[in-house]
Amino acid sequence: MGDILDSLTIALDVMSGDFGPRVVVPAALQALNHYPNLHLILVGPSAEITPLLPKHYQRLTIVESSSVIANDMKPSLAIRHSQGSSMRIALELVKNNQAQACVSAGNTGALMGLSKLLLHAIDGIERPALVAILPALNQRNTVVLDLGANAECNSDMLVQFALMGAILARTSLNIDNPRVALLNIGEEDIKGLDSIRAAASILKADKNINFIGYLEGNEILTGKTDVLVCDGFVGNVTLKTVEGLIKIFLSSTQLMTKRHSLLMKLVGHWLQKKMTKHFGHLDPNHYNGACLLGLQSIVIKSHGSANQKSFFAAIEQAILAIKHNIPERIATSLSSALPKSENN
Template sequence: MGSDKAPESEIQGAILACRTLESDIRVRLVGPEGTLAPALKTALRGARLPIEIVHASEWISMEDKAAQAVRSKRDSSMRVGLKMVREGRAAAFLTAGNTGAAMATAKMVLGSLAGVDRPALATILPTMSGQPSLLLDVGANVDSDPENLVQFAVMGHMYAQNVLGISSPRIGLLSIGEEDTKGNSLTRDTFPLLKALPNLNFIGNVEGRDLFNNRVDVAVCDGFVGNVALKSIEGAAKLFSTLLRESLKSTVTSQVGALLSRRAFSDFKKRLDYSEYGGAPLLGVRGVCIVGHGSSNAKAIMNGIRVAAEFAHAEVNAGIEAALRPQA
């Protein structure tokens, strides 16, 4: 019930996932049965696919305040879905809904992994090479301490290695200059801890531009800095695409030019397409939770289901707990 076009995107995405992904994918759509059942029936057109509906009487909207919605909506689709993960009746939970509410509900329902003080939301960013980079935390925590950032680095490492398939992910500390001593008190205190960590390919401080130029695979920062950076990037991207569209409209008049430019523009958009990555994993909770964009279409939902399945298969969480276990 989360996306801007719910439940249309979710239903079409589930159908696409069952048709195109590996055969063991089964999808449970969580929400009001009275809404979902007829919509699913229409969309299936008689086809038989492993999609079932799990009833939840309420849902959290984008406008709901996260903390309040989590408390007051006891039978929300998020809560019901995440309880299925906790009880082992689902391998993973995916939502394209309210990010704050999803994080708060997941933390409450699933709890944290052993050794993790604070779960973190990781976003996947496109880069020059096509191999995406990971930035965390982008919203779950403010006022982190150095130990939190070390845990973020370990979680990002495990996700990059096991889900993104990067054998020795380069871990960077997001700061304001590359020299070891650059940064604020948090990054200066975190730097030696990351440097001392065994089994981690820590490359030192990185800057905002390095998120896009393939210098780093996983960049860690506190959730305030990461969220400001992410929203600034999204704002710039929107400005960019709006101005580009206006410029194409006002200057490209001949049919040939318009056609060719449209093709270039759509190729360009595809290479930047968020929906390829399927959403942001919430790392450090006891289970799998992926948060997609509110604007997710069927393809984005399908990719979210794919990523959720890969995350669940990859045993990322066992790896995080093993890496954070105190050495005897």
């Protein structure tokens, strides 16, 4: 497999997500078609994968797996019984430098735990965080983390997320001095949880961070900050709330024009184009794929319910992370910003 490493190689956990091979394999073929220098390693039972492939294909390797980590399995248990699972094998391919990134739509807790176990966190990072770059309405983007890797976070973790988020905003969004905010239930100093207030006072004192204070839920898509930090529980609920609402709005244009005259149908068509232009970029299918930031390697978590289009978007996230060399940039920037761990 040596020569594959000369180009872009990504391992896909084919058995993950609600639809497994039925979604992952078509998305893989689409990605191969779209990126001529891309190689994909599909991890799963070839008996399930091969029937979904065309007669002739290239830049695609199948690596057998014998089990699947269920979505409802407790992460600690899943990790203990992970030998031979598609998720673990996909991560091992990254560990052994046979792939530069792994994409999985599987059990978030297990993916987090196995990634830490096999690929290790960057020095100075307690726990990696799921991060996504969300589109804001004024043509800006916002780096949001954690989106669900850590349901509970202490202040140190929030500060580390802020540092990593700022580095990502600099490297991926080309923002010189990114604004960093903490998501909270009020803008006043006294508001929120102890962990958030403690993180705020650390960030305020850090001259390397352009900390702008607290932002509330209604500011999530307004582009008022470049980096928005929260714990994984709140981040996950909020992201899904946004996604749910946008789906409702995008589908509403269809509902609005039902049972109407031809003229209204034409108007509806125009309206739909307009709505898609204004809000289509907020469609979760367009930005699926959250990076597990803080690992020494690249792991992308896709929505469990991803369809072909959105799993393709997750593969694209992996390609971007490889191109931007995210883990190394985070490690380099952090080594100057954070005190070294005494174990190292």
